[in-house]
Amino acid sequence: MTKNVSEEDVFQAIGQVMHPAIRRSLVELGMVKDVTVGHDKVMLTLALPILGIPVSIKDHLVNSLRKAVVELGAELEVKIAEMNDEERKAFLTMEQENWKGLE
Secondary structure, eight states: OOOOOOHHHHHHHHTTOBOSSBSSBTTTTTOEEEEEEOSSEEEEEEEESOTTSOHHHHHHHHHHHHHHHHTTTOEEEEEEEEOOHHHHHHHHHHHHHHBOOOO
């Protein structure tokens, strides 16, 4: 049985999802956009700096977000998009400042 998941619950959960190679959350990096919350379904857009990132990394990011949302008792639908130039510039700046590499 699922409960009504609030927007606050969702933002708290996805705000904890860290990038695997950068010491920042996906939310902080500007990678999570257009979050909408229904009764037991969450929809969001995962904005990638470039669409050509390795599939394994993209899958890891999506699965990490999905795990956080499923733990709330909701489904997750993810749309993939590419960052615009301004978003990409901000992402790359944070990446340089917080790079830790893949563990």
